[in-house]
Amino acid sequence: MRRRLDIAMSLIGDPAVIFLDEPTTGLDPQARIDVWKSVRALADSGTTVLLTTQYLDEAEQLADRIAILHGGRIIRNGTLDELRRELPAAKVEYVEKQPSLEEVFLALVGEPTEEEQAS
Template sequence: MIRVSGLHKSYGPLDVLRGVDLEVARGSVFALLGSNGAGKTTIVRILATLLRPDAGTATVNGFDVVAQPARVRESISLTGQFAAVDEILTGRENLVMIARLRRVAAPRKVADDLLARFSLTDAGGRPVGTYSGGMRRRLDIAMSLIGDPPVIFLDEPTTGLDPEARIEVWDEIQKLAGVGTTVFLTTQYLEEAERLADRIAILHRGTIVVDGTLAALRELLPPATTELVERQPSLEEIFLSVVGSAKERS
């Protein structure tokens, strides 16, 4: 679904991408890992036709990102690091607006179906400014699905979200993959990639240094040894347990 070969991109004297090669299979979740400034967002922007590469080739859904940008845009949807929603409009109005812009038939029905799918029906009539971070991100992803694009780019979709909201977004990403959507995910959270991705690549100093399944990546390190250790619950586990118990009592 996505092929990248020899991709280069510089900003003045700064070489951000130095010959990136990668492939993403149709209907899979591909996670691109890298530290801040590694070039993850630059790759996404090139694949989404928002930025031209200096050299190399890239195709999405069989279309060249430079020679056929309009066809690429018809095939994709992009969700950036911050939810691109109108806070004054309601959740339903946001969805209807995007459906009309994409000339989708029956925009109100599409909006109601997506609100139900993302458990936002009760909040659909409220201004988005009243939504939690997790609700905004779920609405943002719902908006990106209008028109059923075969490829979705999620650029660090859980940055700034609390543990509960992150898990909500993870669940939605898994559902997307379950219905055959190709998901290209960038993240700094290793647990996120470990939980969601069929294949993982690590971007370092402008090139892909590792690319493979989680099982293949584990083989790069010495075999695991068995040790008896006392494991304390993590703070995230404590948080989710306490919040979950409080919800059940309310």
């Protein structure tokens, strides 16, 4: 609840730029999705959102540009596609994917997963 209040308070005055430092740390899966929706809505409305996160899936979902910080320095930055191109070509493998605990939770409470929301 405190995190939601912090985010709401930072939006007072319709800022052009907003800094969010680890906005989903400690949130349950549903609250995390709600914050993601709010961040997307902010960006879609023209607000520049600078987001720090240790959750790389969060950066993949929300960021237009990503800076990778290591040892106190930015070692790479770019779009997700630009960063992926720095890796060797992908190998095709068959992997049976079991649902994550977050997917189980969201299915049980009747909420869409991040993947379903992104599509």
